[in-house]
Amino acid sequence: MIYLAQTYFIEVMTIILYCLLIFIPLLLGVVMALYADRKIWAAVQKRRGPNVVGPYGLFQVPADGLKFIFKEIILPDGSDKTVFLIAPIITLALSIAAWAVVPVQAGVVLANINVGILYIFAISSLGVYGILMAGWSSNSKYPFFGALRSAAQMVSYEVSIGFVIITVLLCVGSLNLTEIVMAQKTMWFFIPLFPMFIVFFISALAETNRPPFDLPEAESELVAGYQTEYSGMPFVLFMFGEYINILLMCAMTTILFLGGWLPPIDIYPLNAIPGFVWFLLKVTFVFYLFAMVKAFVPRYRYDQLMRLGWKVFLPLSLFAVVATSSILFFFNLAPGM
């Protein structure tokens, strides 16, 4: 055991340091995203949004966080208490874990694994468990309905996200996220694969339970959906997990379609800017689109949501897989052929 400790102590410490290097910027990112979300929403509706705490209301989100920390954690009497408390932890842990493979610049990534995109897909497909466990363990009707809706919704839209990812992979020839970005050096994929870009964007909204697909937490029907019984810290964990997932989906859109850290044109003043600045700008832009959709579009009805997922996106993305591979095959464009 002592031998083990001596050999791996420095290694483990470095890994922990790297994890903090991901976690702390992510936390700041979530705080800024929450603030931006409320500000953009307010601006669309000609309100001011948060503007009291700190300059321009910037400290509103940390203040909210502090408030939640000091609130009492209420455990419902009939609930399954272990599962009830594990659910938010799982949601947050999974959403952070997915960021381990996201490259923010050439070579700047915690784990540059061969199957990066599959890893992210796998982790985000696990996200549904946090919600299902929360809904079931609350032992209450509204959370249960919310969880059932959410499970059905996330499973449906995962299918079309999977097909969209396959179309991108066909053009890249690798599952490695860094190579996916490098394959876009000549042209960002949102130009040749524009319809798939739209499908991915809308599916990402549905996958992260963002409006107009926020049926699992529809306040007009289900109080707060699966979060109804949560208070204090567990609620904050859900909130943070959700927003980290949203940022992850923004980063995925950036990596798959908007060229990751690559500048728009590879000329002097643009390619002198470090890659992570471009990455950050693009993620911010996609998040801006997410926030605008939230402000503009009314909530979908449940059957419309299912229709869109299974009857529109699934055939469309399936067709796109066949079409893309046929075109790549017949024009000899497929990588590695």
Place this chain on the structure above:
Amino acid sequence: MTAQLLTFYLFSGVILISSLMVISTKNPVHSVLFLILSFLNAAGLFVILHAEFLAMILIIVYVGAVAVLFLFVVMMLDFKTSINKDNILQYIPIGILIGIVFIAELIIVLINTKFDLSNIQVLPNPLSDFTGKSNTEAIGSVLYTDYILYFQLSGVILLVAMIGSIVLTLREREGVKRQVVSEQLQRQGKIDLVDVKSGKGVDV
């Protein structure tokens, strides 16, 4: 003891414990959750074996899709009618019987098999050289090039099973109102778009 060995014992230990919990917890939902935990740790074992593609596919297919539907169904069951303790004892003889059959099979297989890796080239369709390829490429070339016929056959069988189950459970219900989106979008002449001037109003 290396870190690899340590993680191996961690993963396999959790698999054993959670598999035991799957059959010993009274609450079916807890059983499914423990089943998912053991799936996840099995994926961890694949990662230790450098079979990262299999690990990810295991998580995506079994945990992300199959187990979700499983949990979905189990959650909706009324599990308050749980099985009594003394009822479990009656299944022990058949359980022991199945266990003996499995152990016997394992022993027979292990006795008769020589683990001779040089024998691989004697296969009817010898595997090509995979040095320098990632295991995603290797699996892809075996599955979609060497054994494409079997792959397509299994796909067709799954398709038939899917269509069959849909046909068996399809019921035409009468009097159901459905939204036909294309008809709604093509509707003409019933809606007028009017540009209303401020303070003037409009005649309808």
